Amino acid sequence: MSESTSESARISAAQFHRAPDVSDWRVTEAGPVAVFTASSLAQAAALVAPTVAAAERFGILPDIDLRPEAVIVRVASRDFDGIPAAAPQFAAAVSAAAAELSLTPDPSRVQxxxxxxxxxxxxxxxxxxxxxxxxxxxxxxxxxxxxxxxxxxxxxxxxxxxxxxxxxxxxxxxxxxxxxxxxxxxxxxxxxxxxxxxxxxxxxxxxxxxxxxxxxxxxxxxx
CATH class of the missing domain: 3.10.180.10 (2,3-Dihydroxybiphenyl 1,2-Dioxygenase, domain 1)
Incomplete structure (x- = not known):
């Protein structure tokens, strides 16, 4: 069951960044984004399963872009209404999983x-x-x-x-x-x-x- 309080609740970029444990993430026009660099496709792919689990837990529909050099996770913006209120919890969970997998966050590559x-x-x-x-x-x-x-x-x-x-x-x-x-x-x-x-x-x-x-x-x- 989703832990999101409401699918319709939205927050701003500033509110997202004030949340704990989201320092790996930045907000662009596409929504919150994190880039985790990897040494191989297999290492990058290992983040997919925990990302899907976090998405189901918090009621988020992320985009996952898998490459041999990195895995990019976005809380995709599908409208102009703001960021889902559960996005910070989702982002923190993904970052924790990435750290366990020794994937390195690189906010400078977000765009x-x-x-x-x-x-x-x-x-x-x-x-x-x-x-x-x-x-x-x-x-x-x-x-x-x-x-x-x-x-x-x-x-x-x-x-x-x-x-x-x-x-x-x-x-x-x-x-x-x-x-x-x-x-x-x-x-x-x-x-x-x-x-x-x-x-x-x-x-x-x-x-x-x-x-x-x-x-x-x-x-x-x-x-």
Whole structure:
């Protein structure tokens, strides 16, 4: 039986981080995420069974991404309503299991990629991308991979822009304690700072050939 008090109860990122024993985890646009590095596929796979057991215990539906180098566990965000209230207990249980298996947490490797598709104010391009990518609608403006393996898309109208031109940029959601280092690395690699007026929530950068990338950490700190 699930120990979750209510499937509908939600908490914020700040509330999640104030919970005990969740220091391995960071919150991105996809929800709380932890990366545990491994020396082999077998070692990484050993975390799957205790993660499933914790998911059933606390009523959580996690995503588990298994690789030879690491296992990534996400409390997947399937709506815009916040983090499940039982997520901290689930996260703590997974971290305890990872420690027993000698898997090493590496919060610096947590990230989620989003693509923001800019469209003319008179255009509606979401149906095209839903069909072309096999995605599903999320809310009024977004689109998601049904299995959450691809980046989430958001569609942002640009009033008065040239209807023959699309302007799309990447959002890279990283932990708040990693954001400045990621910005510095991108600038050192030839990037250009476009706007830091919203920092430390996010920085807007441009590549050497002027493609846009926002380094965003606000999801890891929001109320």
């Amino acid at each position: 989620t990629i989003g693509i923001y598709v800019a469209q003319h104010s008179e255009a509606d391009v979401r149906p095209f991308f839903l069909a072309a990518l096999g995605y599903e609608p999320l809310g009024e403006t977004d689109a998601v991979d049904p299995l959450r393996s691809g980046p989430q898309l958001a569609f942002n109208p640009i009033a008065g822009d040239n209807p023959a031109r699309g302007r799309t940029h990447f959002d890279v959601f990283v932990p708040a304690d990693q954001a400045q280092a990621r910005v510095d690395a991108a600038l050192a690699a030839g990037g250009r700072l476009v706007d830091d007026s919203n920092a430390p929530a996010w920085w807007s950068l441009a590549s050497p050939d002027n493609h846009g990338v926002d380094i965003a950490s606000w999801t890891d700190t929001q109320g």
